[in-house]
Amino acid sequence: MSRRSPEPLVWLLFSGGGMAAALLVPVLLVLFGLAFPLGWLPAPDHAHLLALVGHPITKLVLFGLCALALFHWAHRFRYTLYDGLKLKQASTLIIVVCYGAALAGSAGAAAVLLMA
Amino acid sequence: MTTFHNIVVVGGGGAGLRAATAIAEANPLLSVAIVSKVYPMRSHTVSAEGGAAAVIADGDSLDEHAYDTVSGGDWLVEQDAVEAFVEEAPRELLRLEHQGCPWSRKPDGRIAVRAFGGMKKKRTWFAADKTGFHMLHTLFQTALSYSDIVRYDEWFVTKLLIDEGRVHGVVAIELATGRVETIIANAVIMCTGGCGRVFPFTTNANIKTGDGMALAQRAGAPLKDMEFVQYHPTGLPFTGILITEATRAEGGWLLNKDGYRYLQDYDLGKPTPEPVLRSMELGPRDRLSQAFMHEHAKGRTIETPYGPIVHLDLRHLGAHVIDTKLPFVRELCSKYQNIDPVKELIPVRPVVHYMMGGIHTDINGATPVEGLYAAGEVACVSINGANRLGSNSLPELLVFGARAGEAAAEYVRSLRTGPRNAVYAQGNDEERRLRAELDQRRKGTERIADLRTEMQATMEEGAGIYRDGDSLEKAAVKLHELRERFDRAAIDDHSSTFNTELISLLELDFMLDIAQSIVACAGKRTESRGAHQRTDFPKRDDEHFLSHSLVHRSGEVEYLPVTITRWPPGERVYGR
């Protein structure tokens, strides 16, 4: 039955990821990717960040962001390959690779966050 | 190639779709086909703007609707048909409501009605100003749910098969492939719409070439009241695009070149700021278009490259009313005339709009040819008489489409015999004729477009809003000449794939028939009534002409008395 199609759930993850990425990624990327390395702003000291990352709420938020953002990527990239490169024939392979990578990435993120 | 159906409906407009669903409901076992030269949702019903009349409002009554219709038609109206019509119209419109038609509503969620020309009460249902569009799409989409209705989309019917006085089907060309097919059926319902394209300046779409009228007349069914051609008072110059009567119902004014509401000079009442029913701008279309001609004669219209115009003034209605009730008018004005009716005057002139006449049918859509039915604008029942009231046509499509469908379903039930071989032979002959048209017209000398243009000019000059014996005689002579020249018309396109030049040729052939019928009837009717105004016979003459004209293929015209049930002929009074 097509109603069982996983498409809606994947799409929800994609959308959640899109929303999370839109809301949070720009500020984080500007801070850590540009502002600190370029010296526009003083980089926060290690202790502060350690405390921050160690806090369970931060861990939860960051995990959510990473996992959702990865699924966002997986879904969009899958369709980019279909449409942009006309690769629809390789659909199964693309699905396995994209969502598989997102799953693996999320597990990796969990590991990193738990250890930090 | 030959295929078989119980009933073939020719035309997928409002009337055709309603007829087909009526058959499917009357007897689901019947095989019904809709053959249409355009996809059904492209049919001209889609262009209707203003609305559909049916009694629903408190304080309105069936009798008043009937009286307005009878007097609006200048008593040339079958009163039993009108009584059936007004009674069934509300049911039909409600049926569409139940199928999802987005009729405009009052704040409490009930159907809203608006005023319309010649109607004494507000009774016109509307879907903003895209009524026909919403009706047609609702009908079409609902018809999709009847999976057993077979459609022949973009098939052009060229002939009705007749044997022993009975119809046996049609011959049609599939446009995409050029395939000619004999479609055998026990009954045929013609729902092919009007013929405005016989005239040069019309609100009618390119497809409205009177095919069905000509086909039926050739098959032996006479055409009725063909001299009654409706001019709508407000068309955009150049394009002929209609500015709906609803603009005036909402309170629009007609102004001459001095900014004066000239209708007050023509026995249509006194100007008031608010619209008054059956008065001034809400008078009937024939009278308004005639008033324009008088203004023009007095030099009080404005000359433009596309003919004389007057102005329609909506500015005092304000943006809110225009945007909620008349959004399409605003869209059309800005697209095609480059003006904004909220701030500017709309230039308008009378434009050929509707054919009161058509295939002669009885109250059930049956023509004198056995098994042949007709409904919609192509037919003449007649509820419209000498002048149709705006918003009566759309409900007419439904009421008489349904009636014709039911009658045809009933008719085929009793039939036992199939067609004789002669019918198949007719089909083969027609196929050969069509091939010949393609092959033998290579060396023609006349251009289709030229003949068409000349025919249209002839009709406007000879059989326009005002006619006389002389102008009609000249038109008849000219049409005769065009008929002869038609035999020498050329076709450059010899492809069998989507050959629109061949179709233009066949349509021109039909239109010439129609033009000749109109002129023949108009010449014989030596009186003035409704939309038929003879300057040489300016009075209505009930003694001789309270009867329908019936014109046959031969050009012969006979008369049929009008059925009068409850409303004896009287004076048409507006604004008093």
Next chain:
Amino acid sequence: MIKMEVTRFRPGEDDAPIVQSYEVPLRKEWAVLDGLNYIKDQLDGTLSYRWSCRMGICGSCGMTVNGKPQLSCATFLTDYAPGPVRVEPLRNFPVIRDLVVDISDFMTKLPKVKPWLIHDGEVPEDEFLQTPREMDEYKKYSMCINCMLCYSACPVYALEPEFLGPAAIALGQRYNLDSRDDGALERRDVLASAAGAWACTFVGECSTACPKGVDPAGAIQRYKLTAAVSALKDFLLPRGARR
């Protein structure tokens, strides 16, 4: 005068379309369609194209004009002056002849979304009550004239012919959002299938192209959200709790 470059394709004669140029008068009031009619009537009777209402409501006359899908009766020559004006058939459809394309794909897909009112229970004696506000919910989606400009603009439809496409989905949504309708569940299998709303990647060009303000892209997005939420409910709630 203005030059019109018209794509011609004659099946059986040409393997691929060719371009033919015509000079037509440049008049203020003339739509691209008037230019084509001039060609057909005065210059070349063999040109084929569809048209009917010439007032932007029947949906027959869609063509690609200077690269963009347009209604040729509602697009004016003067907007392309001094020219040339390139007129091609609508993209993404097979070309039958000249400017005539085959839209039978849409015509077979349309009934699949059940674009008719499905009402459970009693039908009232008179009208269903529906306030103007309730009508606003779906009104815009009911404005579709089936002109196919959106299909012509949508790259996903070009690449994946299985895709139901913008207008068909918008029409399904039109009934889903109608307060008189109870058919959303019946339409879901088709609308929420892989070839339905999910195939749309929100290019958004369908809404840009639409001459009637239908906003099919919005309709699809909105449908995805509803479908996803209801799928989530199905997933989380036990069967019995569902309607």
Next chain:
Amino acid sequence: MSAYRQPVSAFWWLRQWSYLLFVLRELSSVFVAWFVVYLLLLVAAVGDGARAYEDFLAWSGHGWVLVLNLVATAFVLLHAVTWFALAPRAIVVPRVPPWAVLVAHYAAWALLSAGVAWVVLR
């Protein structure tokens, strides 16, 4: 019927500016993914101690990393803007005009960004 099938070029997205913009928008997801990697590297470095964190900061100052992050920022901003533009079309709240939905998204964006910056820089 021998209809002509109009071919679709693999480079269809170059034909029109709006198509190109669409493809760029879709490609933004790659940079979102890159950001996740970058973030996790940072978190791992912070967890590994002050030395590792210093190394990370030095690495993030490398030319190619900077360029990559600059490009990524551009794409991520494109993502955010197009995403918010789309939101009012999908999220239809009765009686709330679409522009209000849009404004709400931008407000949330501003608020969250300020919040994150405050937490990080405190």
